[in-house]
Amino acid sequence: MNQTFDQLTDEFGIVNVQVATVWTTPESARDIDKDGLTNPTNINQWYQHLSYNERLALCNENRVQTQALYGEPVIIINELDEWAEVVLPFQPSKKDKRGYPGWIPRQQLSMTTKSDWIRESMAIVIKDKSCFVTQDREQTIETSFATILPVVTEEQHRVQIQTPHGLQYIAKEDVQIFSTKDGVSRGKGEDIVQVGMPFLQLDYFWGGMSSFGYDCSGLAYVAHKANGYWIARDAGDQAASGKEIPFDELQSGDLLFFAYEEGKGSIHHVGIYKGNGEMLHSPQTGKGIEITPLVGTKYEKELCAARRYW
Template sequence: MPEQTFDQEPDVLWVAAVQVATVWTSPESARAIDAPGISTPTDMDRWTAELTFEKRVALCDENRVQTQLLYGEAVIIMEIKDDWAHIVIPTQPSKKDKRGYPGWVPLNQLKKVHKTEWDQERTAAVTSKFAWLQSADGEPVIKLSFNTMLPILNDEGNRLKAATPNGPLFLAKEHAAIYQTGSGIRQQPGQKLVSAGEHYRKLDYFWGGMSAFGYDCSGFTYAMHKANGYQIPRDADDQLAGGEKVSYHNLMPGDLLFFAYEEGKGNLHHVGFYYGDGKMLHSPQTGKGIELIDLNGTIYEKELCGAARYWQQAGEK
């Protein structure tokens, strides 16, 4: 991890302490209607339900939101301004900052954890769309998104005791996959990426979204790669630049398709998964849900500008 520039305590990490921490363009970007998304704890169900179409569109058109953090995801704090922290996210590569994706989050949505507690041999990754963290007596505490990853303190039969920003809590095994922290999630072939994504068909698009409460186009492709053992850049243009280029006649399920304005000659604006048989699985735009479509005869067919691959065949690992 890059050197921390704000807090120089060598034994401390800053991590997201809410179910999903939205990363804003500036401390002034959040609006009154965004209160459930900037509170501690957050209420993502309420926030996404109350946002009108126009208010959702403004998150993009008014350049308010950059990305999101999942519970327990580590950040580097660069500065603090009033009650906000200027951060970068090492797990979300970006050309915007070589250390990780930059932006602002409410300071009270972050917590310090000690590296000795956080550095466990095994990690639990949430594999269900949502899973509840529980107290010791089984009471629900925090509703977690798919892809949330937490260190495992102990295996307790049908539950895992996990280290969290809120102290030790419990996660049902049926909602998690366990992997060795040092080696990461086992990398899967491309078909597994699209199979994972199919579970989110009809999920509403959310600008900057990185969780099962709503994904944007590149957040969706990022998340399905992450769930299958690959760390790729956060944004679509970086995803195209960083992947292995693939010719259109060699496309395979799990490859990424990229689209640009002016029939593929203008600015890149979209990414989706090649599904096979001329189809694409993607998170299209505000007001629509994740869908599987035939490319033939669509605007996407005209705007296609590139394809890239991050996944590997079993023999290439």
């Protein structure tokens, strides 16, 4: 799949905070989540203040679905009080053919039009995090790796970007500029692995889709996104597409899937094959992104499928 704006209407929503969390229902958010619900957000502070059990509850109590980055388009299908029911067209899901569904605080979304938003070139952030600045070099927002926004003009050391907050600037070295028509240049399997390496030890976060914290399928998704491949958001959906790869033909960048009941049950985890019998993955709440061998671990017993998208 290529990133395409075809499925959007002439007017659509865009995320106007560094990371917007997509909740299962408006009632899913708790008082302790306030730093992730405001505008602007303070994602670092939110994550740091959550205890292990409070983080675990985001999954176990089915509170969080996914996240969307600054400038990511959303389709608003309903509004209720301070909330917007949305689907995310660039995060494919079997839950809704239009894109990943859920709820976002209305204040974390702005409206735009295709004529205002779509330009010949786009920029994708290639650093762990990068800060946008105004014309007067006043810092405005810290954005995540793989944030994509329209390019207005290129200067020698910086790029003028169209953002939900108007025209801003970003250091040229912090982005890769690509043709909107052609998409991000496609990488190889080893490039997919390399995307994840700077995030080693980054804490797992359920539903995480940003360099503030990824879950397992979020890491797999962003590693492909940064290399020009748009894949499904969730592990089960990721395993349902791509090219099936026999385990004795694995190459770096292939996705490995793991299922309950020693590989015979439902899929619950995905990792990126690194080579030499190792995988790069975001394991679970309470742990950080790591490289782990397969042989002699629970993953060896649970391995059920491998897929290649590159």
